[in-house]
Amino acid sequence: MALITPFQAFPAPAKLNLTLAITGRRADGYHLLESVFRFIDLMDTVELAVRDDGDIVLDNPIPGVPADSDLTVRAARALQAASGATLGASIRLHKRIPMGGGLGGGSSDAATVLLALNQLWNTQLPRQTLQDIGVKLGADVPVFVFGRPAFATGIGDELTECAVPDAWYVVLHPGVSVPTAKIFSHQGLTRNSTPSIMRALQTTQRKNDMQSVVCQMFPEVAQCLAKASEYGEPLMTGSGACVFLEFDKEAQAGAVFQSLSSSYTAFIAKGLQHHPLYDGR
Numbered sequence: 544m545a546l547i548t549p550f551q552a553f554p555a556p557a558k559l560n561l562t563l564a565i566t567g568r569r570a571d572g573y574h575l576l577e578s579v580f581r582f583i584d585l586m587d588t589v590e591l592a593v594r595d596d597g598d599i600v601l602d603n604p605i606p607g608v609p610a611d612s613d614l615t616v617r618a619a620r621a622l623q624a625a626s627g628a629t630l631g632a633s634i635r636l637h638k639r640i641p642m643g644g645g646l647g648g649g650s651s652d653a654a655t656v657l658l659a660l661n662q663l664w665n666t667q668l669p670r671q672t673l674q675d676i677g678v679k680l681g682a683d684v685p686v687f688v689f690g691r692p693a694f695a696t697g698i699g700d701e702l703t704e705c706a707v708p709d710a711w712y713v714v715l716h717p718g719v720s721v722p723t724a725k726i727f728s729h730q731g732l733t734r735n736s737t738p739s740i741m742r743a744l745q746t747t748q749r750k751n752d753m754q755s756v757v758c759q760m761f762p763e764v765a766q767c768l769a770k771a772s773e774y775g776e777p778l779m780t781g782s783g784a785c786v787f788l789e790f791d792k793e794a795q796a797g798a799v800f801q802s803l804s805s806s807y808t809a810f811i812a813k814g815l816q817h818h819p820l821y822d823g824r
């Protein structure tokens with residue numbers, strides 16, 4: 544019997560980019576960003592059981608995503624390679640975060656695997672080392688390992704903790720899936736936002752430099768933003784397609800959710816002050 548522990552469940556929250564400015568492009572094609580990331584309580588669950596044969600096995604691959612490409616499997620293998628761990632893991636994924644929605648679900652699943660297996664395998668790598676392993680899997684992975692709301696620079700991997708308000712969100716899915724790479728490589732993308740001098744301002748200035756190109760390519764996103772603007776000031780998260788509205792009170796979010804959930808797949812979510820696996824260290 545290869546399994547040597549029972550399955551344990553670990554949460555993987557979605558993220559919102561409260562603001563996202565593109566300030567330049569590196570020689571390797573990756574873009575320089577300034578963004579404020581926060582976590583919300585819309586979550587996937589990753590179940591993990593330790594194996595004694597060193598294998599990494601995904602029990603329930605996502606349709607259309609081969610197990611070897613799944614970010615959870617890649618994260619577990621990257622941790623084995625970096626730590627020399629000889630143990631393996633069986634993985635079961637319970638997806639709730641829509642894919643290709645700009646909510647970072649795959650990256651969050653990967654970060655949860657890194658954080659959880661680092662404990663289950665007793666590899667004891669420091670958080671920064673896990674972030675360094677994570678960035679090779681995807682630019683969004685480090686912030687989930689970092690575990691706190693963050694002002695991000697670099698390609699989204701240089702992180703400073705920042706304050707975010709207690710808030711509730713209505714997240715709308717416009718019904719299309721946006722390919723991140725296509726938006727980053729689009730001719731019409733503006734890449735010249737001025738880097739901010741006062742970082743604190745970034746939590747109040749809200750924009751998304753990817754929104755205009757996504758709206759050109761996917762009119763469904765523009766229509767969703769127009770509809771949502773009847774209830775507040777919506778913004779797209781990441782490279783889309785999801786759109787969100789922020790509210791101070793749960794009741795306000797609840798009323799808007801009621802109104803919009805007949806037109807869109809919608810989620811109501813509480814903003815988190817830290818990642819559920821963040822232990823303060």
Ligand SMILES: C[C@@](CO)(OP(=O)(O)O)[C@H](O)COP(=O)(O)OP(=O)(O)OC[C@H]1O[C@@H](n2ccc(N)nc2=O)[C@H](O)[C@@H]1O
Nearest residue numbers: 572573574645646647681682683698723724727781782783
């Ligand atoms: C746009 C953001 C904002 O948080 O989020 P999502 O919309 O994906 O959630 C991220 O920067 C996405 O991060 P992630 O989805 O992990 O990106 P990766 O897998 O590393 O890269 C996907 C593609 O986007 C491009 N890319 C990504 C990040 C970045 N700073 N510059 C880029 O040019 C890469 O060249 C690659 O072609």
Ligand SMILES: Nc1ncnc2c1ncn2[C@@H]1O[C@H](COP(=O)(O)OP(=O)(O)O)[C@@H](O)[C@H]1O
Nearest residue numbers: 613614615642643644645646647648649650652
């Ligand atoms: N565990 C995973 N969950 C979701 N998507 C994954 C996973 N592993 C690999 N992927 C791939 O990553 C792509 C981006 O997914 P995701 O991170 O959910 O969206 P986004 O980058 O828009 O926030 C998916 O379309 C899928 O092909």
